[in-house]
Each structure stands twice: as structure tokens, then as C-alpha cells.
Amino acid sequence: xxxxxxxxxxxxxxxxxxxxxxxxxxxxxxxxxxxxxxxxxxxxxxxxxxxxxxxxxxxxxxxxxxxxxxxxxxxxxxxxxxxxxxxxxxxxxxxxxxxxxxxxxxxxxxxxxxxxxxxxxxxxxxxxxxxxxxxxxxxxxxxxxxxxxxxxxxxxxxxxxxxxxxxxxxxxxxxxxxxxxxxxxxxxxxxxxxxxxxxxxxxxxxxxxxxxxxxxxxxxxxxxxxxxxxxxxxxxxxxxxxxxxxxxxxxxxxxxxxxxxxxxxxxxxxxxxxxxxxxxxxxxxxxxxxxxxxxxxxxxxxxxxxxxxxxxxxxxxxxxxxxxxxxxxxxxxxxxxxxxxxxxxxxxxxxxxxxxxxxxxxxxxxxxxxxxxxxxxxxxxxxxxxxxxxxxxxxxxxxxxxxxxxxxxxxxxxxxxxxxxxxxxxxxxxxxxxxxxxxxxxxxxxxxxxxxxxxxxxxxxxxxxxxxxxxxxxxxxxxxxxxxxxxxxxxxxxxxxxxxxxxxxxxxxxxxxxxxxxxxxxxxxxxxxxxxxxxxxxxxxxxxxxxxxxxxxxxxxxxxxxxxxxxxxxxxxxxxxxxxxxxxxxxxxxxxxxxxxxxxxxxxxxxxxxxxxxxxxxxxxxxxxxxxxxxxxxxxxxxxxxxxxxxxxxxxxxxxxxxxxxxxxxxxxxxxxxxxxxxxxxxxxxxxxxxxxxxxxxxxxxxxxxxxxxxxxxxxxxxxxxxxxxxxxxxxxxxxxxxxxxxxxxxxxxxxxxxxxxxxxxxxxxxxxxxxxxxxxxxxxxxxxxxxxxxxxxxxxxxxxxxxxxxxxxxxxxxxxxxxxxxxxxxxxxxxxxxxxxxxxxxxxxxxxxxxxxxxxxxxxxxxxxxxxxxxxxxxxxxxxxxxxxxxxxxxxxxxxxxxxxxxxxxxxxxxxxxxxxxxxxxxxxxxxxxxxxxxxxxxxxxxxx
Numbered sequence: 001x002x003x004x005x006x007x008x009x010x011x012x013x014x015x016x017x018x019x020x021x022x023x024x025x026x027x028x029x030x031x032x033x034x035x036x037x038x039x040x041x042x043x044x045x046x047x048x049x050x051x052x053x054x055x056x057x058x059x060x061x062x063x064x065x066x067x068x069x070x071x072x073x074x075x076x077x078x079x080x081x082x083x084x085x086x087x088x089x090x091x092x093x094x095x096x097x098x099x100x101x102x103x104x105x106x107x108x109x110x111x112x113x114x115x116x117x118x119x120x121x122x123x124x125x126x127x128x129x130x131x132x133x134x135x136x137x138x139x140x141x142x143x144x145x146x147x148x149x150x151x152x153x154x155x156x157x158x159x160x161x162x163x164x165x166x167x168x169x170x171x172x173x174x175x176x177x178x179x180x181x182x183x184x185x186x187x188x189x190x191x192x193x194x195x196x197x198x199x200x201x202x203x204x205x206x207x208x209x210x211x212x213x214x215x216x217x218x219x220x221x222x223x224x225x226x227x228x229x230x231x232x233x234x235x236x237x238x239x240x241x242x243x244x245x246x247x248x249x250x251x252x253x254x255x256x257x258x259x260x261x262x263x264x265x266x267x268x269x270x271x272x273x274x275x276x277x278x279x280x281x282x283x284x285x286x287x288x289x290x291x292x293x294x295x296x297x298x299x300x301x302x303x304x305x306x307x308x309x310x311x312x313x314x315x316x317x318x319x320x321x322x323x324x325x326x327x328x329x330x331x332x333x334x335x336x337x338x339x340x341x342x343x344x345x346x347x348x349x350x351x352x353x354x355x356x357x358x359x360x361x362x363x364x365x366x367x368x369x370x371x372x373x374x375x376x377x378x379x380x381x382x383x384x385x386x387x388x389x390x391x392x393x394x395x396x397x398x399x400x401x402x403x404x405x406x407x408x409x410x411x412x413x414x415x416x417x418x419x420x421x422x423x424x425x426x427x428x429x430x431x432x433x434x435x436x437x438x439x440x441x442x443x444x445x446x447x448x449x450x451x452x453x454x455x456x457x458x459x460x461x462x463x464x465x466x467x468x469x470x471x472x473x474x475x476x477x478x479x480x481x482x483x484x485x486x487x488x489x490x491x492x493x494x495x496x497x498x499x500x501x502x503x504x505x506x507x508x509x510x511x512x513x514x515x516x517x518x519x520x521x522x523x524x525x526x527x528x529x530x531x532x533x534x535x536x537x538x539x540x541x542x543x544x545x546x547x548x549x550x551x552x553x554x555x556x557x558x559x560x561x562x563x564x565x566x567x568x569x570x571x572x573x574x575x576x577x578x579x580x581x582x583x584x585x586x587x588x589x590x591x592x593x594x595x596x597x598x599x600x601x602x603x604x605x606x607x608x609x610x611x612x613x614x615x616x617x618x619x620x621x622x623x624x625x626x627x628x629x630x631x632x633x634x635x636x637x638x639x640x641x642x643x644x645x646x647x648x649x650x651x652x653x654x655x656x657x658x659x660x661x662x663x664x665x666x667x668x669x670x671x672x673x674x675x676x677x678x679x680x681x682x683x684x685x686x687x688x689x690x691x692x693x694x695x696x697x698x699x700x701x702x703x704x705x706x707x708x709x710x711x712x713x714x715x716x717x718x719x720x721x722x723x724x725x726x727x728x729x730x731x732x733x734x735x736x737x738x739x740x741x742x743x744x745x746x747x748x749x750x751x752x753x754x755x756x757x758x759x760x761x762x763x764x765x766x767x768x769x770x771x772x773x774x775x776x777x778x779x780x781x782x783x784x785x786x787x788x789x790x791x792x793x794x795x796x797x798x799x800x801x802x803x804x805x806x807x808x809x810x811x812x813x814x815x816x817x818x819x820x821x822x823x824x825x826x827x828x829x830x831x832x833x834x835x836x837x838x839x840x841x842x843x844x845x846x847x848x849x850x851x852x853x854x855x856x857x858x859x860x861x862x863x864x865x866x867x868x869x870x871x872x873x874x875x876x877x878x879x880x881x882x883x884x885x886x887x888x889x890x891x892x893x894x895x896x897x898x899x900x901x902x903x904x905x906x907x908x909x910x911x912x913x914x915x916x917x918x919x920x921x922x923x924x925x926x927x928x929x930x931x932x933x934x935x936x937x938x939x940x941x942x943x944x945x946x
Contacts, residue, residue, distance in 0.1 A: 035073050036062050038080035045082055054089035061092055071095070097305070104302045108319050111296070115203040118318035120217045125226040128205050132230065135198040136173040142200060148174060148336055151350045152237060152261065157861050160907060166870055169235035174262065175199070176239045176328040179246045180309045180321055182210065182607035185585040186248035187365070187561050189607055190595065192310045193317065194227070197325035199333070204325055206318035210604045215314050220600045224253055234258040239332045241265055241280045241324075243357040244364075251365065254595075261354040264328055267335040270349045271342070273574070274788055284327045291334045295327060308608045344782030351781060352854060355861040359875070360570050362864065366874045366886075367565030368638040368924075372557055375637045379553040382630060386545035389538065390488065396538040397497060399486035408496045409483040410476070417479045424474035431466055438463040488542055494521045502535050515834065544628065552624060552634045559617050562588040566638070567618045570878070575846050576783055576853035578878050582618040586610050622879050626925070638924040640886040644874065645938065646921035647892055648884030649904045651859075651914065654852040656682065656720065658780070661910040662763050662847075669759020676912035683720075687712040689756055690719065690749040691741065710740040719753055724764055724848070725841040728810060767844045777843040779850040790839040797832040800825065809833065855914075856881055858907045866903065884924075889938040892920060897930045 033041075039059045047055065061070050071091040073080045119128055139145040152171040161168060176197040183189040192210020197203075208215075209223040230236055231250065236259050240246040243263035250257045265278045275283070285297050298320065300309075309317045339345045398404050410417060438459045445456035472478040487493050498504045499519050508520040511528050530540035559582065561567050568580040590610050591603050625631025640646050660672035660682075675682040687698035691712055696702060698712040715736060722732040729750045736746035754761050771777055772794050776786040801808070804820040811817065818829045860878055867873040867885055877884035883904075887896070897918060904916035919927040922940070934941045 033080065035080070038073060039085055042082050042085040051086055051089070054093050055085055057096075058085065058089040058092050101303060101305065104298060105316050108296075108298065108303065108316055112315075112319050116319055116322045117203065117205045118315055119205055119207045119223075120215070120314060122218050122222040125207070125218065125222060128207070129226055129230070131198060131201060131203065131205075132175070132196070135175065135201050136236065138200040139173045144333075145174060145200075151336070151340070151346060152354065155351050155354075156908070157351070157355065157858065157865070160862055161865055164866060166866055168865065169233075171237050171259075171261075172235045174237045174239060174332075176325045176332060177246065178240065178321060178324050178328065179249050180210075180317060181249050182308060182310055182604050183586065183610070183613065184245075185607075185613070186245060187252070187563070187567075188586050188588070188590060189249065189252065190600075190604060191249050191253055192604055193314075193321065194223075195318070195321035195325045197322070197329045199329050204322035206321045208314040208318060210310055210600070211312075211314050211317070212310050212601065212605055212608060213313055217314060219597055220595075221597050224255060228255055231255050231257045231259075237261050239264060239328060240357075241328050241331070244361050247357055247361045248365065251361070258358070260357050262332060263353075263357050264331050264335060266353050266356070267332070267339065267349060270345055270353060270784070271335060271338055272786070273784065274786055280324060280327055280331070283331060287331075287334065291330050293330050295323065295330075298323070310604060310608050343784070344778065345784065346782075348779065348781045348783035348854070352783075352857050352861070355864075356857065359860055359864045362868060363875050363878055364567055364570055366876050367561065367563065367567035368876060369564075369641050370556060370560065370566050371637045371639050371923075375553055375556060375634075378630070378633050378637070379549060382545055382549055382553060386542065386549060389541040389545055392538045393488075393542055397501065399497065404501070405483055405486065406481065408486070408493065408501070409481050411496055411500055412492050413482045416482060417476060420479045421474050421476065424471065424479075428471050428474055431469055431471055435463060435466045438466065488546065491521050494526075494539075495519050497539070498529070498536065504529060504533055504536065513838070544625070544630070548625070548630050548634060552619065555616075556619060556637075559619055560588075561585070561617050568621050569618060572853075574785060574842070575850040576779070576857070577849060577880070578853070578856075580619075580621045580879070582616060582620060584614045585617050587612055587615055621877065632925045635925040636923045640876075640921075640923075641874070643888060644886040645889045645892055646876070646884055646924065647873075647887050647897065647900055647918070648877070648882060648921065649900055649916045649918040651852070651856060651881040651904060651916050653915065654855060654881050655848050657910065657912055657914060658848055658851050658855075659720075659724075659760070659763065660912045662780075663757075663759035664911040667759040667762045667766070669757070669762070670911075671757055671759070673912035676915075681713075683713045683716045686719075686753075686756065687716040690716065690752050691745060692748075715739045715741070719749065720760075722750075723753060723760055724844055726764070726768070726809070726837060726844075764844055767847050768840050771840060771843045777846050779847060779854050781851070781854045783850055783854060785843070785846040785850065787839045787843065790836065790843075793832050793835050793839075797829070797836055800829045800832070809837070852881065855908050856883070859883060859904050862907045863900075863903050866899075884921075892933075892938065893935050894930070 036059070039055060039062060043052070043055055043059065058071075071088040073084050073088050117128070119125060149171040158168050176199070178195045179191045180193040180195075181189050181191050190210065193206060193208045195204060195206040198205075207223045207226070208217040209220045211217055231238070232255070238257070238260050239262035240260065241264045243260050243265070247257055247260045264280070268275060268278055268283060277283075281297060281299050284291075284293075284295060288295065300320070303316060303320055304312050309320075339349050394400050441455065441459040442463065445451055445453060445459070450456060483493075486497075498521065499506055506519050507528070508518050508525055509515050511525050512520060512522070526540075526543065529536050530543070556566055559566060567583075569583040571579045571581060573579055586607070587610070590606055595603055624634050626635065656672070657676055660676055663669040663671075664673040672682060675685055681699075684695060684698045687693070688695040691698075691710075693708075693712060697708045697710075698716075700711070700713050702708050703711040703713075718735050718739070719732065721727070722735070729747060732750050733743055733746035736749070737743060741749075767777060771787065771790060775788070775791045776784050778784045800806075800821060801811075804817045806814060806817050818826050821829055856878070860875075860883055863883065863885065864875060867887070868875045871887070871891065873888075873891070874886040875883075876886050885900075897920070901916055901918045904918070905914040908914075918930065920930060920933050921927055928940045932941050933939075
């Protein structure tokens with residue numbers, strides 16, 4: 001029988017064959033997957049809410065059977081990826097938005113009211129101005145308008161100025177305006193159209209002159225010239241929604257607007273300081289049924305997306321703009337009626353707010369001249385000091401020591417280290433398993449004598465690769481470091497250094513408002529630590545130098561605006577006090593030189609098409625340090641223009657004086673006010689009585705000169721704050737002990753306060769009771785602050801207190817009794833204590849600090865008209881309780897210094913006199929007392945040689 005020969009023609013096993021087969025199957029399956037199935041698969045993946053909504057829209061489009069506007073999913077062959085689906089969903093969304101805008105535009109054009117007039121020819125401008133004059137004439141005989149004009153005219157400021165021979169003309173008309181612009185930069189952008197609503201004539205106009213669509217439109221100089229005279233008349237009141245922006249734009253145009261005295265944004269804040277938004281369209285949508293009007297709810301984005309209106313057709317923009325001023329008129333009239341009818345809101349709005357748009361814009365646009373050479377010299381001095389301070393930190397804390405960095409790394413990245421150890425253990429296990437597999441293959445081949453096979457050589461090669469991986473042991477010691485150096489600007493690094501390495505007690509909850517925060521390294525927390533913790537002194541020095549250099553010295557030269565000056569953007573906190581901040585804008589070189597009719601549209605195109613809109617400009621003025629020599633040096637680089645000198649003043653103890661006034665007028669307690677009337681320092685007088693010490697030891701100089709170890713005057717201020725904000729005895733005593741007195745002395749002083757000043761607690765309690773009854777508080781001028789949740793929280797707290805026999809928040813058994821409520825009830829109780837306490841403190845603070853802000857605003861308004869408008873002085877600054885002007889040096893006389901002091905102390909009068917500190921400055925912080933100023937030669941007096 002012949003031998004049977006069997007040939008095995010299959011090639012040796014290939015390690016990659018299985019993977020290739022799997023890939024082929026996967027590709028086959030992907031090729032068979034429908035678009036709808038791919039979308040469903042992506043919807044099962046992790047997506048953001050926005051992405052999920054977009055993909056769901058795409059799924060519906062594919063499920064509807066429509067094919068016209070359905071974007072393709074595949075951009076190439078192979079599987080449809082998540083990115084493919086999201087891209088298609090985005091294309092669909094943008095297409096639908098484009099279609100929706102086209103529908104809105106068509107509807108806007110179709111439904112244009114007959115009393116909407118679009119002006120595109122210079123010849124039509126006189127007719128519009130004639131109608132404007134007719135509107136002014138009609139308003140003089142209209143009953144509603146006549147009553148409103150009285151509100152604008154009958155003000156303290158107008159009467160005060162009249163006494164000084166300065167006249168603010170009586171209001172004669174009220175019309176509503178708006179501007180369409182090339183952008184939002186309040187120093188660079190320009191208007192390209194304006195609109196106006198004439199209420200009694202019931203018609204609106206839009207004048208176009210800056211559109212970039214190639215359409216027929218007015219000449220810029222003619223369009224602006226037509227309204228220039230009217231805009232400059234202070235007797236013609238103009239209402240804008242966000243008036244400060246439109247005023248700035250018109251100033252950019254070269255107009256000199258006056259009478260910009262109604263801002264419907266500010267009016268709405270007067271009516272309701274808790275609106276979700278103060279944008280015009282949402283306000284009209286919210287209140288139109290109450291106002292009794294009907295209008296389309298079309299928004300800017302509905303018609304123009306996020307593009308400049310100057311890129312869109314004149315007719316569409318014009319209709320939209322006129323709807324805006326019509327809505328603005330509806331809102332203005334409704335607001336005025338409600339301001340007059342509601343509590344005492346008309347006082348704060350018409351006595352103060354109506355004037356602020358012009359004042360605020362003037363201050364913002366004035367800015368400061370900066371001595372850049374001095375600023376550079378200061379930087380050259382500070383950089384070596386910063387380097388030395390950083391070296392001191394390294395020496396003091398050892399932050400470059402490898403062991404310090406290792407411990408910090410393990411503390412900050414403990415979860416990451418644990419994860420690495422787990423993954424490394426699995427990597428080692430896989431490596432060992434793979435090595436064992438390759439050794440088995442090698443042993444098998446060697447046993448069979450098949451060492452020439454590729455299978456054998458591949459196993460040898462793979463084993464060598466696995467052995468070469470040389471994996472580190474899976475333990476903490478071998479985990480890689482995530483931190484290689486300490487960074488002074490890294491919050492996590494600072495947090496570790498302060499709380500872990502140095503062991504500083506976490507007092508975050510005592511400092512910040514958000515009681516959920518802990519281990520904070522925010523500015524307010526660090527500043528407190530730097531004051532109280534000697535161990536942090538090296539770090540405090542680094543922080544101070546870094547702030548000076550990074551925030552001011554290095555930043556200011558780059559933050560100057562187009563006029564070469566440093567500006568700030570004014571803002572107001574909830575009490576009405578001013579704050580300031582930097583802002584963003586376009587590059588200063590985007591336009592230069594005068595704007596003419598010939599270069600205007602080219603300039604507009606550059607402004608509209610400018611992609612860079614986030615150039616950092618300006619600065620926060622109140623945060624420039626004033627208590628350090630270096631901080632003073634920064635401020636001293638702020639100088640008046642050539643030929644000018646600063647004249648400024650700071651209201652002295654305005655808040656305690658207002659407290660004294662309220663106690664005297666509302667609660668018949670004149671003790672506090674009498675001390676001011678007699679020219680005494682109440683804190684010194686009360687300190688001597690409360691702490692039973694000699695009066696001479698209660699002056700601050702006694703503490704500074706080492707005559708006493710206790711700062712009694714400062715401690716008395718602590719007492720006023722404690723009583724004013726409802727602080728319990730034990731909380732005050734803790735503060736007092738830190739100041740250097742005993743527990744018993746603190747308790748006696750706390751009890752004695754109400755004996756010597758009974759009206760104070762009466763005033764505070766009256767503030768709380770008003771809040772409990774009405775849910776709001778107000779300043780002496782009726783400026784409200786509302787606390788929407790307070791009464792509900794207070795009523796619920798009263799239920800819980802009654803349930804366990806708690807008399808009030810000052811019950812000495814508060815903690816013990818609250819435990820009777822059980823775990824959940826006790827937690828709710830203490831949360832309500834915190835919430836109501838926060839609102840009560842804020843309410844009393846608004847009553848006092850808000851009234852102080854009202855006083856400063858009245859001073860600002862009077863000085864704006866009496867010094868800036870009448871004399872041409874530059875209004876450079878308002879800050880906390882201070883204001884500053886740059887006056888021509890030859891106008892700084894003993895008389896004008898007296899006038900400045902009079903503006904600060906006699907614009908508003910109270911049951912006790914106001915006081916201020918008026919100084920002359922050759923530079924900011926280079927203060928000269930009027931008695932030390934040589935008025936004849938316009939300089940500080942020369943010191944006589946000894």
C-alpha cells in the first residue's frame with residue numbers, strides 16, 4: 001500500500017490575524033448601519049445637555065422622512081463617529097436658525113406699522129425735526145407730561161444750584177431715543193443710526209447713515225447735525241434704555257448731549273432690584289399685559305444673530321429700532337406712574353438717579369493721566385524686592401525642598417496616586433501574564449525543535465520587549481510626581497502651604513459670606529490671615545509685591561485707552577455705593593484722527609469687522625493699596641493734566657453721623673448727635689464710659705504711642721458694628737479679648753452700651769421690625785432694597801422657635817432648646833437663623849450705608865453742575881465716600897476750597913453737622929492741607945529753614 005502523504009498548506013498562525021478579522025467584521029457592520037441607527041447610538045453616549053438637544057433634533061429630522069435640509073452624516077468612509085453626528089446636528093441647528101431669521105425678517109417687513117418712518121434721505125430730516133418740535137409743543141399742554149415735568153424740576157439739587165446762581169432749565173419735553181452702533185466699545189465705537197419715539201404724535205423715526213449694505217442712506221454729518229441742537233438742550237429730557245451707553249456713543253460722535261436724565265434700566269432697578277434681567281424685550285414681555293400693550297417679542301438675535309445691525313438692511317433695522325423706542329416709551333410711562341404711586345420711590349429716583357447718567361459717564365470718560373516714567377521706575381524697584389521676598393519664602397518654608405514638594409504632591413494628588421498604583425498593579429500583572437505566555441510558546445517550540453518558525457522568533461522578540469518595560473513597583477514610593485515646583489499663583493499650592501504645612505487654623509467661614517466654603521485662599525481670607533498670622537508674613541510680602549506688579553505696575557501701561565489715559569468702569573453694589581473695575585474693548589489703533597463723511601463708512605467697516613474685542617483696559621481704582629509705601633507710590637503716578645491740580649474731599653464718619661441723625665429724628669435720642677454738634681469724637685467719649693478708662697487713653701494716638709495696650713477707640717467701633725448687625729454678647733467678647741481686654745470687661749461694656757445709648761438698639765430693632773413687616777428696607781431717600789425670601793423664612797423660624805419655647809434670637813438657651821427640634825428640625829432652624837440674620841444685617845447696612853451713598857451722590861451731582869459744567873473742572877474720581885476733581889491751578893483759591901467743602905457738608909443737612917477732609921494734591925496721595933498751600937503761587941508753601 002503506497003504511503004499516504006498529507007500536506008498542511010495553512011500558513012503558520014499569525015498573532016494579528018484575529019484582530020484583522022475582527023476589524024473586517026466591524027467595518028462590514030458599520031457599512032450596514034443606517035444613519036438613524038448611528039444617531040441613536042450617539043444618543044446613548046455621554047453628551048452635554050446642549051449636544052443632546054441638538055442630536056435629538058437631528059434624530060427627529062431623520063425620522064420625519066424629510067430630506068431637503070437634512071445634513072449628511074458621513075464626511076468620509078467608515079463608521080459614523082460621534083463627531084460626525086454632532087457636526088451634522090450643528091449644521092442642522094444653524095440652518096434652522098437661518099431659516100427662522102429669514103421668516104422673522106419677512107414678518108417684520110410685512111407687519112411694519114404705518115406710523116414707523118425710516119429716514120434715508122437728507123431732505124427728509126427737516127420734516128422729522130419739525131415733528132419733534134411739534135411733539136415738544138403738545139407736551140407743554142398735556143396734563144400727564146406737566147405733572148412729570150414737576151417731578152424732574154422740583155429737586156433739592158436744582159434749588160441748591162439756584163441759590164448759587166446756577167440754573168438747570170426746567171424740563172419741557174420727554175422723548176424716547178436709542179442708537180444702533182458699530183459695537184460696544186464706549187470710547188471707540190460709533191453710531192450708524194438713531195431712533196426716536198414721539199409719544200403724543202404717536203409716531204417713530206429711524207435715521208440711517210452708517211449701514212454697510214450699499215443702500216441709500218443719510219449723510220452722517222447731516223443726520224447728526226439735525227439733532228445736535230436738540231440733544232444739547234438740558235430742558236429736553238431724553239429717555240434711553242441703558243442711557244450711559246448711548247450717551248457715550250453720542251459723545252464719540254462729537255455731540256454734546258444734555259438732558260439725558262431718564263434711564264429706564266435704572267428706573268426698573270428702582271421698582272424691582274430683583275429682576276432676572278433688565279433687558280428691554282424681556283421686561284416688555286413680562287409686563288406688557290400689566291401695561292396694557294401688545295407688541296412682537298422679536299429680539300435682536302431673532303433678526304441679526306450676533307452680528308452688527310450695520311450689516312443688515314436699513315428697513316429691517318429701522319423697524320426693529322422703532323419698536324425698541326416705542327417699547328421704551330411704554331416702559332417709561334408705566335415706570336413713572338408706578339414710581340410715583342409706590343411708597344417713596346419718587347424721591348430717590350428724581351432727587352438722585354435722574355442725574356447720574358451724565359455724571360457717571362463724565363467721570364468714566366475723564367480718566368487719569370499716568371506718569372509712565374515713574375511707574376516704570378517703581379517697577380524697577382519692586383522686582384528685586386519681589387525676588388527677595390520669594391527667596392525669603394523659600395528659606396522660611398522650604399518650598400523647594402524635595403521632601404516638601406513630595407508631601408505636597410501626595411496631599412494634593414492622593415486620588416491620582418491611588419489610581420496610578422491600581423493601574424500599575426494591573427500593568428505589572430498583564431506584563432507577567434504576557435511574559436508567561438511568550439515563555440510557554442518558546443518552550444513549546446524548543447521542545448518540538450521548531451525554533452526556525454516565525455512563531456518562535458516573534459515570541460523571543462516579544463518577551464524581550466516585555467522584559468525591557470522594567471515596570472516600577474506598584475506602591476506610593478514609586479508613583480510619579482505631579483508637582484515639580486511650588487507656584488505662588490497656584491491656589492492649591494497656597495492652600496497646602498497655609499493649612500497643611502504651616503497648620504494655620506481654617507477661619508474661612510468667619511470671613512466669607514458663603515458658609516459652605518472652607519480652606520479658602522481668596523483675597524479676603526488671605527488679607528485677614530496676613531494681618532493676624534505672623535507665620536504668614538513672608539508670604540504676605542510676596543503677595544503684596546506680586547499684586548502691585550501684576551495688577552498695576554506692569555498692567556497699567558497696557559490698559560490705557562485711546563486718549564492715552566487710564567479709565568475705570570463705575571458700578572454700584574446693592575447699597576448704592578460705587579465700585580470700579582477694568583473693562584474690555586477694541587484695539588486703540590482701530591481708528592485714529594477725525595471721522596469725516598469721506599472716511600466714515602470705511603471707519604465703520606473696520607469697527608464692525610474688528611475681531612478683537614477683549615483688549616483689557618482700565619483698572620479697579622479702589623483696590624490700589626493705600627496703606628503701604630509702595631501702594632502710595634502707585635497712586636502717586638496718577639497725576640493731573642498740565643496746568644491742573646487735584647482738589648478732593650472725603651466725607652468724615654458719614655455712617656455714624658447718619659446713625660446719630662436717625663436716632664435723634666426717629667427715636668428721640670440726641671446723645672449721639674449732641675457729641676457731633678459739640679465737635680467731640682463719639683467713639684472716644686463712649687469708649688471712656690463703656691470700658692471705664694481715662695478719656696486720654698481712648699484716642700488712637702494713645703495706642704500708637706504705647707500709652708495703652710488696648711485700642712479702645714477701635715474696640716468701640718467694634719461694639720457699634722456688633723450692635724448694628726445683631727451680634728450676640730459672646731461674639732463681641734471674642735473680638736474684645738483679641739483686642740486685649742478681659743472677658744468680664746467685654747461683658748460689662750456690652751451691657752453698658754444700651755444704658756448710655758438706648759436709641760441705638762431701638763434704631764436697629766426698628767430696622768428689623770420693618771423688614772419683618774414689609775420684606776424691604778430703604779435709605780433716607782427712599783432707595784429700596786428688597787429681600788424676597790425673608791418674610792417666608794422669618795415666619796417659618798417663628799414657628800420653630802415657638803414650638804420649643806425660644807423667645808427670640810437672643811435667647812441664652814438657643815442651642816439647648818433648638819436640639820428639641822430633632823436632627824432635621826435643628827438643621828432647618830440653624831439654616832433659617834443664618835438666612836434671616838444675613839438679610840437683617842444687610843437691611844440695616846442698606847439703611848445706613850445706602851443713605852451715605854445717597855449723600856455722596858448728591859455731592860457728586862452738585863459738584864458736576866457747579867464745578868464741571870459751570871467751571872470746566874475735570875471730574876476724575878468717585879471712590880467710597882470720596883470725590884476728586886482736577887482744577888486749573890489758578891482756580892484753586894481759598895474760596896474754591898471753601899466751596900468744595902460746602903458741597904460735601906451742606907448739600908444735604910441732618911440733625912448733626914457733616915464733616916469732610918478736603919485736600920489739595922499735586923498727585924494722587926501727595927496731599928497738602930489748604931493751610932499749607934500757597935494760593936498765590938499755586939504750589940505747596942515752602943518750608944522755612946530751621
